[in-house]
Every structure is written in structure tokens, then in C-alpha cells.
Amino acid sequence: MSGRSPEALRADVGRLVGADRVVDDPARVARASRDTWVVSVWRSLQPTPPAPAACVVRPRTTAEVAKLLAYATRERVPVVPFGAGSGVCGGVLASADALVVDLGEMRALRAIDGQNLLATAEAGLMGDDFEAQLNAAGYSMGHFPQSIALSSVGGWVATRAAGQFSTKYGNIEDMLVAFEAVLPSGTIIRTRAIPRASTGPDLRHVFLGSEGTTGIVTEVTFEIHPLPAATAHEAIAFPSMSAGLESLRRIVRDGWRPAVLRLYDEIEAGRAFAGVAGATESLLLVLCEGPDALVAAERSAVEGISTACGGRLVGPGPVESWLHHRNAVPGFETFLKQGMVVDTIEVAVTWDRIDALFSGVLAGMRAVPGLIVASGHSSHTYPTGTNIYFTFAAKPESSADLEPLYFRIWSAAMEATLAAGGTISHHHGIGRVRRDWLPKELGSAYDALLTLQRAFDPLGIMNPGALLTTR
Amino acid sequence: MSGRSPEALRADVGRLVGADRVVDDPARVARASRDTWVVSVWRSLQPTPPAPAACVVRPRTTAEVAKLLAYATRERVPVVPFGAGSGVCGGVLASADALVVDLGEMRALRAIDGQNLLATAEAGLMGDDFEAQLNAAGYSMGHFPQSIALSSVGGWVATRAAGQFSTKYGNIEDMLVAFEAVLPSGTIIRTRAIPRASTGPDLRHVFLGSEGTTGIVTEVTFEIHPLPAATAHEAIAFPSMSAGLESLRRIVRDGWRPAVLRLYDEIEAGRAFAGVAGATESLLLVLCEGPDALVAAERSAVEGISTACGGRLVGPGPVESWLHHRNAVPGFETFLKQGMVVDTIEVAVTWDRIDALFSGVLAGMRAVPGLIVASGHSSHTYPTGTNIYFTFAAKPESSADLEPLYFRIWSAAMEATLAAGGTISHHHGIGRVRRDWLPKELGSAYDALLTLQRAFDPLGIMNPGALLTTR
Numbered sequence: 022m023s024g025r026s027p028e029a030l031r032a033d034v035g036r037l038v039g040a041d042r043v044v045d046d047p048a049r050v051a052r053a054s055r056d057t058w059v060v061s062v063w064r065s066l067q068p069t070p071p072a073p074a075a076c077v078v079r080p081r082t083t084a085e086v087a088k089l090l091a092y093a094t095r096e097r098v099p100v101v102p103f104g105a106g107s108g109v110c111g112g113v114l115a116s117a118d119a120l121v122v123d124l125g126e127m128r129a130l131r132a133i134d135g136q137n138l139l140a141t142a143e144a145g146l147m148g149d150d151f152e153a154q155l156n157a158a159g160y161s162m163g164h165f166p167q168s169i170a171l172s173s174v175g176g177w178v179a180t181r182a183a184g185q186f187s188t189k190y191g192n193i194e195d196m197l198v199a200f201e202a203v204l205p206s207g208t209i210i211r212t213r214a215i216p217r218a219s220t221g222p223d224l225r226h227v228f229l230g231s232e233g234t235t236g237i238v239t240e241v242t243f244e245i246h247p248l249p250a251a252t253a254h255e256a257i258a259f260p261s262m263s264a265g266l267e268s269l270r271r272i273v274r275d276g277w278r279p280a281v282l283r284l285y286d287e288i289e290a291g292r293a294f295a296g297v298a299g300a301t302e303s304l305l306l307v308l309c310e311g312p313d314a315l316v317a318a319e320r321s322a323v324e325g326i327s328t329a330c331g332g333r334l335v336g337p338g339p340v341e342s343w344l345h346h347r348n349a350v351p352g353f354e355t356f357l358k359q360g361m362v363v364d365t366i367e368v369a370v371t372w373d374r375i376d377a378l379f380s381g382v383l384a385g386m387r388a389v390p391g392l393i394v395a396s397g398h399s400s401h402t403y404p405t406g407t408n409i410y411f412t413f414a415a416k417p418e419s420s421a422d423l424e425p426l427y428f429r430i431w432s433a434a435m436e437a438t439l440a441a442g443g444t445i446s447h448h449h450g451i452g453r454v455r456r457d458w459l460p461k462e463l464g465s466a467y468d469a470l471l472t473l474q475r476a477f478d479p480l481g482i483m484n485p486g487a488l489l490t491t492r
Numbered sequence: 493m494s495g496r497s498p499e500a501l502r503a504d505v506g507r508l509v510g511a512d513r514v515v516d517d518p519a520r521v522a523r524a525s526r527d528t529w530v531v532s533v534w535r536s537l538q539p540t541p542p543a544p545a546a547c548v549v550r551p552r553t554t555a556e557v558a559k560l561l562a563y564a565t566r567e568r569v570p571v572v573p574f575g576a577g578s579g580v581c582g583g584v585l586a587s588a589d590a591l592v593v594d595l596g597e598m599r600a601l602r603a604i605d606g607q608n609l610l611a612t613a614e615a616g617l618m619g620d621d622f623e624a625q626l627n628a629a630g631y632s633m634g635h636f637p638q639s640i641a642l643s644s645v646g647g648w649v650a651t652r653a654a655g656q657f658s659t660k661y662g663n664i665e666d667m668l669v670a671f672e673a674v675l676p677s678g679t680i681i682r683t684r685a686i687p688r689a690s691t692g693p694d695l696r697h698v699f700l701g702s703e704g705t706t707g708i709v710t711e712v713t714f715e716i717h718p719l720p721a722a723t724a725h726e727a728i729a730f731p732s733m734s735a736g737l738e739s740l741r742r743i744v745r746d747g748w749r750p751a752v753l754r755l756y757d758e759i760e761a762g763r764a765f766a767g768v769a770g771a772t773e774s775l776l777l778v779l780c781e782g783p784d785a786l787v788a789a790e791r792s793a794v795e796g797i798s799t800a801c802g803g804r805l806v807g808p809g810p811v812e813s814w815l816h817h818r819n820a821v822p823g824f825e826t827f828l829k830q831g832m833v834v835d836t837i838e839v840a841v842t843w844d845r846i847d848a849l850f851s852g853v854l855a856g857m858r859a860v861p862g863l864i865v866a867s868g869h870s871s872h873t874y875p876t877g878t879n880i881y882f883t884f885a886a887k888p889e890s891s892a893d894l895e896p897l898y899f900r901i902w903s904a905a906m907e908a909t910l911a912a913g914g915t916i917s918h919h920h921g922i923g924r925v926r927r928d929w930l931p932k933e934l935g936s937a938y939d940a941l942l943t944l945q946r947a948f949d950p951l952g953i954m955n956p957g958a959l960l961t962t963r
Contacts, residue, residue, distance in 0.1 A: 137842040138745065138875045181690035192688060198876060210937040216840050216877035217663060218915035219652035219701055220922060220930060221941050221959050226697035230690055244876055247745060274609065274718060276782040311747040312793060318785035369687050371608040404609045405669060405715055406687035444689035451691060459691060466681040469948075470692050476947030477940075488692055 025096055027075035034078050037092055038085045044077040053077040053123045054115040056108035059353040059364050074115035079126045083209055083239040089122055091207025099485050102233035104176030107168040110452025112232045112487045133158050139214055141242040144175025160245045163190030167348050175238045181230035183448035187401045189280035194229050201240035202228050205478050214242050232450055233484035235477035249310035253320040254340035257305045257332040258298040262286045263376050265303040268330035269402045270372050277319050281308035288396035294339045306340045361416045362427050366434045369408035370443035378441035379409055385437035391415045391426045408447035451488045496567055498546035505549050508563055509556045515548040524548040524594045525586040527579035530824040530835050545586035550597045554710040560593055562678025570956050573704035575647030578639040581923025583703045583958045595646055604629045610685055612713040615646025631716045634661030638819050646709045652701035654919035658872045660751040665700050672711035673699050676949050685713045703921055704955035706948035720781035724791040725811035728776040728803040729769035733757045734847050736774040739801035740873045741843050748790050752779035759867035765810045777811045832887045833898050837905045840879035841914035849912035850880055856908035862886045862897045879918035922959045
């Protein structure tokens with residue numbers, strides 16, 4: 022796209038923001054040229070890994086980001102925003118002519134405002150660092166993606182992230198109060214922290230879920246909460262996934278909002294909590310938090326509803342175990358080195374279709390030769406429906422078949438999700454792995470999405486290849 | 493803008509969708525050419541009222557809306573979408589060459605889906621009719637704008653409406669699950685009813701708050717709730733507005749979400765609930781609803797927090813009185829015929845600035861000669877802040893000075909709101925009355941709003957003059 026050679030691009034960028042901002046270390050350049058999509062990890066392990074980005078730059082200020090984008094617009098250089106690279110969908114995958122704007126140096130916590138329950142940070146601040154600083158001041162964001170130690174606060178916005186406590190605290194779109202972003206032209210826009218407004222279409226949604234295709238988010242202001250006065254933990258075994266899902270539906274329908282409602286199928290319950298539930302039972306983890314009286318009432322209601330749905334209380338142990346181990350998952354590399362590919366696929370659907378989606382996606386994946394195991398759990402429940410977070414492991418006959426096998430399984434899962442009327446992504450985003458199915462999901466609305474994206478990025482320089490099949 | 497004469501436009505429209513869809517009655521044409529902005533009401537009462545729209549059409553299907561917009565795009569005819577005309581900001585004010593698309597014939601309730609807690613209706617369905625049909629089936633939307641009997645479900649989306657029970661159930665953006673809309677080109681887009689997705693920027697927000705400038709919403713799917721098992725009412729008198737506001741802050745900060753928290757200043761408390769509170773006291777109405785145990789715990793917590801903030805419980809009477817009379821307000825006409833102008837101005841701000849905003853806006857309005865009374869209440873509370881809904885009455889020296897006086901008062905309120913760091917509109921929208929202050933509120937983000945609007949309406953035919961000062 023650009024006429025600039027990698028050398029010329031690096032020299033230009035060094036002149037713009039300082040040569041010390043340009044990353045030299047080839048390993049760091051390679052790492053910043055992709056996210057944690059298992060396909061990218063796999064390719065990075067091959068004897069000839071993909072060519073990295075032409076230039077990786079680590080600006081230290083919004084003004085530097087603005088300079089870089091204005092330059093990229095002038096020179097038609099493709100720009101790939103990089104937060105912390107923990108995405109798993111190929112949302113970051115820089116071409117060899119691309120400029121990667123790595124926000125890792127922009128990690129200041131600007132303010133914790135206890136009176137207004139707001140916290141402001143630069144986009145590159147890591148999630149666990151942000152949460153730890155809030156905790157030290159007596160607050161929490163209530164946003165706990167499994168990736169919290171690997172992801173940045175700006176990345177949460179760009180990917181429309183969801184955290185493990187979402188049933189009570191909402192998803193990232195419920196938490197983002199204000200932002201600063203740089204448009205491809207280099208224009209900096211800032212919104213004000215206000216509780217709620219009716220002042221035209223809500224511009225936060227130009228960037229929430231944008232995957233970097235409309236600009237670069239440089240600062241975020243999130244709603245925070247005082248640390249809760251009380252918490253309660255309980256695990257409940259159900260005779261079937263279907264019975265557990267019905268219990269979830271009734272809990273939120275009645276107006277309760279436990280922070281955590283995680284329902285594992287019998288495979289995952291057996292794997293993560295061996296011996297707690299029977300071999301064919303599903304297992305629900307419940308965590309309530311808030312004021313004492315609310316937690317007591319909620320816990321009692323959840324237990325009553327669950328029991329009425331066939332559940333059996335098995336104590337707080339599994340919840341406490343999960344809290345300790347919840348973010349420790351083996352990396353994709355471990356499995357790849359054993360000749361296996363493992364991945365997760367999160368989708369969502371309304372209650373009337375949840376059983377069909379759950380069984381349909383599992384059946385679709387299991388019909389693919391090479392699949393070893395597929396399982397799922399529900400982790401984000403709403404009055405209208407819930408998500409299923411599927412995990413699969415597969416072993417190709419040869420390493421040459423690893424990618425084709427992987428894509429066959431994904432295709433089976435995506436087609437089964439759409440057939441069941443679900444959304445192809447609950448909270449990981451589209452990136453490249455789901456891109457081909459997005460037009461099927463959105464139908465006539467896909468063109469409206471293109472219209473929006475093109476309006477903000479008329480030259481098509483922002484993260485090309487992610488989210489949209491065409492520009 | 494268009495080269496079509498009113499006669500030619502009416503003939504064209506009749507040929508497109510049937511002559512019986514074109515409104516002939518001059519009084520209905522005049523009424524559909526404006527909303528309930530007091531300035532428009534005032535002008536309509538003058539000996540020479542403003543010229544009405546060239547044509548008012550009442551399509552019966554989305555396909556007819558699509559035909560009308562495709563025609564308007566072809567002929568460059570300005571289009572004014574009309575829901576029920578209850579807006580109070582001049583969001584609907586058709587020019588003499590405009591085509592008003594009145595959605596009043598599209599009022600079918602499509603479905604009440606009790607399992608998924610969803611209800612779907614055509615955009616022209618009236619709010620009270622929708623809620624009554626939900627109630628009959630055992631559900632409620634939990635959305636109660638004061639205008640519920642005067643406004644349409646599509647209008648709620650276009651204006652980013654808020655209802656009286658918002659602290660528990662959220663505002664319209666929290667309730668809209670899916671929609672159908674017609675773009676200016678005539679393209680029909682539909683989204684799916686899914687619980688939550690990460691599939692790019694959320695297209696609902698192209699239309700929420702659009703005030704008809706990006707297209708016409710033709711169908712909506714909202715989240716609904718089972719009718720609550722329990723309710724509790726209590727009113728609490730506070731020694732000052734500031735003490736009451738601090739109580740609101742602490743209630744939501746602790747994690748409670750009563751459906752209604754309405755805090756009236758001493759003027760409004762005295763006017764609406766005479767004798768309940770002392771002459772200098774503010775009055776808080778609390779309504780809790782939901783499961784029995786939640787309501788009991790919440791009521792007790794709210795009373796405890798309020799008492800700690802200096803509040804004095806005065807019983808459920810004022811809440812019950814409010815529930816009976818809450819939507820019965822005198823129309824603007826009553827006052828205009830007495831030579832007075834009355835209006836409301838709702839704004840919002842974070843907690844740290846709420847006292848300054850409250851006193852600043854009142855002082856600003858009271859400094860305008862001709863103002864008789866100005867007062868306010870808080871009706872929508874969030875963890876981060878709250879709104880104030882101001883009411884003013886003014887009497888000009890002569891009828892010629894009514895409009896100038898009105899705009900002087902609005903200007904004082906807008907400037908004081910911005911000076912206090914607030915948003916100029918909490919839930920009524922921008923229309924024409926606030927239009928000149930929107931660039932000041934959004935600052936550098938105003939151009940992004942223009943970019944979004946122009947992308948969907950490149951010819952500038954959609955509700956010109958509303959929301960944006962320029963296109």
C-alpha cells in the first residue's frame with residue numbers, strides 16, 4: 022500500500038518521535054507483529070516464521086500517536102494498533118509494510134476518583150496493574166477477563182471485552198465512561214466523564230469493538246466500585262447442562278445479579294473439579310458480592326432456585342479453587358509442541374435456543390475427524406440469554422494438516438452457531454478467525470458497519486485485514 | 493433543497509405508497525410538522541402560524557418507508573421522521589419543502605417472548621399501549637418516561653429516552669436489543685436479538701439518539717421483565733438538597749438500585765407534596781421493586797443510609813400520590829394563554845460538581861429578568877453522578893418578548909451547565925433548542941459526530957436542522 026520501504030519507514034518514524042521509540046530487537050518486533058491467535062503462535066514456531074511488521078514504534082504520549090497517524094495517513098502506511106497482544110482471534114497480524122503502534126509505554130494511571138467512582142488510565146496500562154492500584158485504594162473495576170495479567174485497558178475497549186464478574190458489573194461497554202482517541206487523520210478527540218447523556222449517537226461505540234479499525238484509543242475512564250462488604254461462594258451440581266442453564270435463566274429472570282455464574286458441562290467439571298460432581302453432572306459456580314444484606318438474600322434465592330431446578334449444593338470449595346486458579350491456563354505453545362491444537366470459541370444466544378446451540382456446536386466440532394475433545398461452559402448470563410465458551414483440542418495426522426484441521430473445526434462451530442441463531446462472538450471479537458462469518462451474522466447490517474468504519478478510516482489504513490473482509 | 497413543489501411532492505408520494513397514505517386534513521398536517529417544543533406550540537398559536545410540511549405521509553409497512561426514503565434520496569427531498577411528536581426540544585420542525593414520514597400507522601405489537609424476556613413492536617406503537625399489552629401478559633418494560641402516553645417506542649430510541657424507573661432498569665440504550673431501520677438510501681437493515689456480542693462497533697448506537705438524522709427506525713425489540721413480586725414505597729425529607737444528593741450517592745455507591753429515586757428541592761416538594769416536608773426541606777421518593785427479599789433488604793438499607801445523611805422518614809404517601817399523578821402535567825398551552833412560558837431543562841453531572849451545577853443553573857436562570865420561578869429535582873441516579881431536571885416559569889413584558897426571554901433563560905442554563913462540567917442533555921435530546929451548545933460540550937468530538945452522521949446521510953436530507961448546527 023505504502024511506497025515506503027521498511028528502512029525508510031523506520032527512519033521517518035524515528036525522525037517524527039525519536040529513534041529511541043523505534044523497537045530494534047527482532048524478537049520484540051516479531052512479538053508486536055501479532056496477537057496470541059493460536060494460528061499466529063503456530064506460524065511463529067515454524068522454521069520460517071512470517072515476516073514481521075516494517076516498524077514497531079512505542080510512543081509515549083497521545084501527541085506522538087497523533088503525529089504517527091497523521092504521517093501514516095499522508096504516506097498511506099497501514100497501521101496496526103497493539104495493546105498487549107493477548108487477543109486470540111488474529112485481530113493483530115501486521116503485514117510486512119505495516120507500522121505497529123505499540124501502546125506499552127503509555128501506562129500511567131491518571132486518577133482514581135473515589136467520590137465519582139471513576140478511574141482514568143492511559144490505554145497501555147496492563148489490566149492487573151490497574152486493578153491492583155484500584156484495590157490498594159479500596160476500589161475494584163469489577164472487570165476480570167481471564168487475560169487480566171496479559172491485556173491492556175485500551176485493548177479491553179477495542180475488543181469489547183467481558184470479565185468473569187459481568188453478571189453484576191456488566192461488560193466493558195457498561196464501564197467505559199469517557200475516552201480519548203486519535204483518528205487516522207491525527208485528530209485527537211476526547212469526551213467528558215458524565216453519568217449519562219442524550220447528545221446524539223454515543224461516540225464511545227465508534228471505538229468499542231472497533232479492533233483498531235477506526236482509530237487508536239489512547240486514554241480510558243472507567244466506572245469503578247468500592248470493594249464489596251461481603252461475598253458468598255457456593256457450587257451446585259445439576260443432573261444436566263440443560264437443568265443448569267434453566268437455573269441460570271430463572272436466577273436472572275427473578276432479578277438477581279450474582280457477580281459470577283459459571284456453569285461447566287460434565288467434561289469441564291470433571292477436568293477442573295474432579296470428584297465434586299457426578300460423571301454426568303454439570304457444575305455451577307456462584308459468587309455473590311455487595312452489601313451484607315444483599316449477599317445474604319441473593320445467596321438464599323440462588324440456592325432456592327437452583328434446588329428447584331434439580332441442583333444439589335456441594336459447598337464453596339470449587340469456587341475458592343477457581344478463584345485461585347482462574348487465570349492460570351496453559352499456553353497454546355504447550356499443546357502445539359505436542360502436535361495438538363487447542364482453542365476456545367465463545368458464542369451466545371437467547372434462552373430458547375441455548376440447548377440447540379450447545380449440542381449443535383459440540384456435534385458440529387465432534388464430527389470433524391481429528392477432534393479429540395470438545396466441551397463448554399456458560400460464563401456470562403443475561404435476562405435474555407447466555408454465552409457458551411467452548412474449548413476444543415484436536416490432533417492432526419501431520420503438522421501440515423494442523424491449520425486445515427483447525428479451520429475445519431472453527432467452520433463447524435461458526436456454522437452451527439449461526440444455524441442456531443446465535444452470535445459468532447460473545448467477547449473475544451472477530452479478528453481474522455471469524456471474519457468470513459461476520460457478513461452472515463449481520464446480514465443487511467454488514468454494509469452499515471462498513472459505512473461506519475469507512476467514514477472514520479476512508480483510506481483503509483487502520484488495521485487492515487481485521488474485523489472486515491472488505492474495506 | 494428539492495425541486496419538487498408541495499403539490500408535485502404529494503402527487504409523487506401518493507403514486508409511491510397510495511394516495512390514502514397522504515394526510516389531507518390541514519390540522520393533522522400542521523401537528524405532524526412539529527413536536528411539542530414550547531416555542532413551536534407558541535408559534536402555532538399565533539395569528540400566522542409557520543407553514544407546515546409540504547407533505548405528511550403515514551406509511552403502513554417498512555417497505556413503504558423504504559420506498560419513501562429511496563424517493564427522497566433521488567429527489568433530494570428533506571425528510572422529517574415523526575413518531576408521536578411529544579419531543580420538547582424542537583427535534584421535529586419540518587420546513588415547507590419537507591416530507592414528514594409519520595409512523596403512526598405502524599403500531600403493531602409483533603411479539604411478547606416471555607422465555608427470552610423480549611418484546612418486538614413496530615416503531616409507531618404508543619408507549620402506554622405497549623406497556624399495557626406487556627402488563628396483560630405479566631410483564632413490564634420498566635421504561636416509564638413521563639410522556640409514556642404521548643410517545644412512541646421508536647421515538648424513545650431516536651431520542652435516547654430515559655424512564656422514571658431507570659436506576660433499576662436502565663435507560664433506553666440498556667433495553668434496546670435489536671432493531672430494524674431504513675437508511676436514507678432506502679436500504680432496510682435488521683439486527684438479531686442476541687444477549688450480547690463482540691462483532692464490531694454496536695450499530696444500535698448509530699440510531700440511538702440520532703434524532704432521525706441517520707435513518708428511520710421502523711421496528712424495535714426491547715428487553716422486558718416479569719412484573720415484580722414485591723414493591724416498597726417510602727418518602728424521606730432532608731434538611732437540604734445537598735444532603736439528599738449525598739444520600740443518593742451513597743445508596744448507589746453501596747450497590748443498591750431502587751427503581752425510583754426522585755429528590756425534589758424545597759420548591760417542588762412544597763408544590764407537589766404540600767405539608768409533607770418543611771419549607772426548606774427537600775423530599776426524596778423511593779420505590780423499590782423485585783423479589784421480596786431484595787426489596788426488604790434494599791428498603792432497609794436505603795432508609796438507613798438516608799437517616800445517616802440527615803433524612804427523616806415521612807411514610808409512603810408521597811410516593812403513592814406521585815404514582816397516581818406522575819404523568820399528569822399541564823400542557824405548555826395553558827401557561828402560554830396566560831402570557832407565561834414554562835419549560836423543563838434536564839442536565840447531568842458527576843457527584844463532585846452536582847451542588848455547583850444545581851446552584852449555578854438556578855442562579856443563572858434567576859438572574860434573567862422576567863423569570864418567575866426556577867426549581868429542580870434529581871430523577872436519574874448513577875454510581876458516577878446524577879441528573880437535575882429543572883423547571884422554570886417566566887413572564888415576558890409583552891408577547892413579542894416571549895421568545896427572546898425564553899432563549900435568554902435557556903442560554904443561562906446551558907452556559908451554567910457547561911461551566912459546571914455537566915452535559916447539556918440527560919434525556920430529552922438536542923433538537924433545536926440545545927443545538928448551538930452541542931459543539932461546546934463535545935469539543936473535538938463534535939467533528940466525529942458529524943463524520944458519523946454524514947456517513948449515513950451523505951446528502952443531508954435526514955431531519956435537517958435537528959441535532960447538528962451544520963451538516
